[in-house]
Amino acid sequence: xxxxxxxxxxxxxxxxxxxxxxxxxxxxxxxxxxxxxxxxxxxxxxxxxxxxxxxxxxxxxxxxxxxxxxxxxxxxxxxxxxxxxxxxxxxxxxxxxxxxxxxxxxxxxxxxxxxxxxxxxxxxxxxxxxxxxxxxxxxxxxxxxxxxxxxxxxxxxxxxxxxxxxxxxxxxxxxxxxxxxxxxxxxxxxxxxxxxxxxxxxxxxxxxxxxxxxxxxxxxxxxxxxxxxxxxxxxxxxxxxxxxxxxxxxxxxxxxxxxxxxxxxxxxxxxxxxxxxx
Amino acid sequence: xxxxxxxxxxxxxxxxxxxxxxxxxxxxxxxxxxxxxxxxxxxxxxxxxxxxxxxxxxxxxxxxxxxxxxxxxxxxxxxxxxxxxxxxxxxxxxxxxxxxxxxxxxxxxxxxxxxxxxxxxxxxxxxxxxxxxxxxxxxxxxxxxxxxxxxxxxxxxxxxxxxxxxxxxxxxxxxxxxxxxxxxxxxxxxxxxxxxxxxxxxxxxxxxxxxxxxxxxxxxxxxxxxxxxxxxxxxxxxxxxxxxxxxxxxxxxxxxxxxxxxxxxxxxxxxxxxxxxxxxxxxxxxxxxxxxx
Numbered sequence: 001x002x003x004x005x006x007x008x009x010x011x012x013x014x015x016x017x018x019x020x021x022x023x024x025x026x027x028x029x030x031x032x033x034x035x036x037x038x039x040x041x042x043x044x045x046x047x048x049x050x051x052x053x054x055x056x057x058x059x060x061x062x063x064x065x066x067x068x069x070x071x072x073x074x075x076x077x078x079x080x081x082x083x084x085x086x087x088x089x090x091x092x093x094x095x096x097x098x099x100x101x102x103x104x105x106x107x108x109x110x111x112x113x114x115x116x117x118x119x120x121x122x123x124x125x126x127x128x129x130x131x132x133x134x135x136x137x138x139x140x141x142x143x144x145x146x147x148x149x150x151x152x153x154x155x156x157x158x159x160x161x162x163x164x165x166x167x168x169x170x171x172x173x174x175x176x177x178x179x180x181x182x183x184x185x186x187x188x189x190x191x192x193x194x195x196x197x198x199x200x201x202x203x204x205x206x207x208x209x210x211x212x213x214x215x216x217x218x219x220x221x222x223x224x225x226x227x228x229x230x231x232x233x234x235x236x237x238x239x240x241x242x243x244x245x246x247x248x249x250x251x252x253x254x255x256x257x258x259x260x261x262x263x264x265x266x267x268x269x270x271x272x273x274x275x276x277x278x
Numbered sequence: 279x280x281x282x283x284x285x286x287x288x289x290x291x292x293x294x295x296x297x298x299x300x301x302x303x304x305x306x307x308x309x310x311x312x313x314x315x316x317x318x319x320x321x322x323x324x325x326x327x328x329x330x331x332x333x334x335x336x337x338x339x340x341x342x343x344x345x346x347x348x349x350x351x352x353x354x355x356x357x358x359x360x361x362x363x364x365x366x367x368x369x370x371x372x373x374x375x376x377x378x379x380x381x382x383x384x385x386x387x388x389x390x391x392x393x394x395x396x397x398x399x400x401x402x403x404x405x406x407x408x409x410x411x412x413x414x415x416x417x418x419x420x421x422x423x424x425x426x427x428x429x430x431x432x433x434x435x436x437x438x439x440x441x442x443x444x445x446x447x448x449x450x451x452x453x454x455x456x457x458x459x460x461x462x463x464x465x466x467x468x469x470x471x472x473x474x475x476x477x478x479x480x481x482x483x484x485x486x487x488x489x490x491x492x493x494x495x496x497x498x499x500x501x502x503x504x505x506x507x508x509x510x511x512x513x514x515x516x517x518x519x520x521x522x523x524x525x526x527x528x529x530x531x532x533x534x535x536x537x538x539x540x541x542x543x544x545x546x547x548x549x550x551x552x553x554x555x556x557x558x559x560x561x562x563x564x565x566x567x568x569x570x571x
Contacts, residue, residue, distance in 0.1 A: 009476070012370040019367060020385040023448065027388065029411055030400050042409045047418070088296045095292035100284040111296060114304045116557070120507045120526045121546045124533045125310035126303070128321060148303030151296055174282040181288065209393035211508045216534065227395040231512050241403065248396045255391040263384055267452045270390065 027252075034058070034245030041241050057242035058250070066221065067247050070229035074208060077139060077225055081146040081207040082200055085154055088147065089199070090192065093158030094184060098170065108159055114152030119145075120212050127216050137220040145217075146207050154199050157272055161195045162188070201262065202269040208255055226251040308550075315547040319540035321533065332544035342545070345523040348435050352524060353503025355439035356446070361495050364450035369480050372458040383455070387448035394445070398512035401441045402428075428514055431521040438509050438522055446502075450495050457491035458484060493564050500560070501553045525549045 033041045034057055035050040045051060061067050095101075096108040119126075126145060135141040165188070173183040189196075214228040230251055259266045315332055319325030336342050367386060371379055389397065404411040407426030416423045427437040461484060469479040485492075507526035514522045516531065523531075525545050533542035 012366070013376070015366060016370055016376065016382055019363065020382050023389060023444070024385045026400055026404060026411065026444075027392075030403075033403075046409070046411070046414045088299065091292040092296035095289055098283065099289050099292070100280060101286075101289050101293075107293065107297065110305075111300050114300060116554075117304055117308050117550075118501070118505045118553070120505055121529075121549055122304070122307040122311055123530065124321075124539055124542050124546065125307035125314065127534075128310075128539070129303070129307060144299070145303055148299050151300050152304075155296065170283065180282060180285045184288075184292075205391055209391075211394050215511065216530075227393040230393075230395045230399060241409075244399070244403075248399055252392050252396050255393075256388060259388065259391045260384065263380075263387070266391065267383075267387060267456075270449060271452050271456055 030245050031249055033241055034249045036242055038241060054242060057246040061243045061246040066229055067250055070224055070226045073223055074225040077142050078204060078207040080143045082203045084147040085150040085203050086196060086199055089151055089154035090158050093155045093162055094188060097159050097162035111155050112152050119149050123216050130217055137218060137223060141217045142214060145213050146210060150203050150206060157195055157199055158192060161192050165191060198265060198269045198272060201266050205255060311543045311546045314540055315544040317540040320537050321539035325540060332541050336544050341520055341523060341528060344520055345525045345528045348522060349504040349524045351435050352439045352506045353500045355436060356443045356503050357496060357499035359443035360447045360450040360499055363447055364454050367451050368454035368458050372455060386451045389445045390448045394508045395512060397445045398441060398509060402513055405437060429518055431518050434514055434518060434522050438513055442509050453491055453495055457488040461487050493560055496560050497557050500556050504553055
């Protein structure tokens, strides 16, 4: 009886695999054409594996265009954003969840409101603010907003985690003569390591892929991150699809590799907030 | 203990940086959107207070209605595709008998981790009227249905929305799968023993139990659609003509291309209110009773 019910309908099976093709084949097609020349892409072999692997496309993406510079900028901005966001959020969440002060519930709610502010909507005042601070076309003009806009979600996740830790830990630390800073760094931080790992992945994806703020605040070629730098490729490369595909493949490698290596953690990181927002 | 956990220096040290940064970079600009929507302002000078004139102008602007309509189309397309496909995939794959589950999950989720620029460039190549993958597929199937998807004013907004739906479907799938997996199996089995067919059991039991997740998915898809910006900025530049304008795009053009910062923030203010209303409405209307299991 149950085994019959457990068997899944072949129609749904076809749908599962059919959609998997829709979801992944465009990417495979992209990697394929990053290794082909135009003749092969357009005429002789648009769908299949390249007949000859043309790695020279990667050489031209790297040498003739600014891909290495964009890549380095993305790494720099992303790393500083991760460190900044996580440090600020862990400290704030610890204080709001465990320390004793008036208004801490309100403070936590106040910061969480930020989850409902889409960054595109505040672009105009944000651009003016950055200009007034004389930060236009600096790394800081990306890093500071990236940190600020990631704080709401990160503090919320850490807050939830700190609330589950029993009070006895701090009590015994206090009796042992530790001060609050030692308690935070030696006892609390190790305990929240798993959520820190989750949030590092989340902030990494958000910062590496961020586009609207970069578009609005960066015009200097030397400071462009990958999502911003690659947006003009269509124009530049219309005659050279291979190199365009190569640049896009290079830009996607870090996030795709991280995802394939840590797929479950990444999915968890991306979906962890669903219980709260909405 | 009170003294230990009430250490004022520690509290200030831990709390202030976040509060300050968040207030200056997130909250202040949000308030500015509303304040500046009451000004005729070019972003350079102080501007002049003009009351609700910007709003009057907005409601008489044909571009506003085009943008509003496109936002609604965009939101509807991505909500239907992402949540519809996501539901079928999540419910099917939650059956432990399905083979290749890990591979399938990874396939669905991979586009989510790509940058919006890469996805848009890839789809520009796929939509290309001459050499694009989609037209090549039609060609290979012997169907003479060659199209330049993005230059046709009637289809462009749908073509752009599909790109967003394709990229983020995996996210909704992951949310729905997590929700489906958290439902105790006895529920579904009890329904089946009562003689319900599988899809019916899902319809009557599993999906209602996932209502909290559905609310979240709906809010995400619809507010995401109304706010759509990057897809048009990269793929169409709002065109052909103004056929793929959305409110965010309209705001961006007003401020950064035409220099009408005050008018731009009016569109933004309208958008914030629109999104709040939608979020509130979804929370009130969808599955009002919280189901506990």
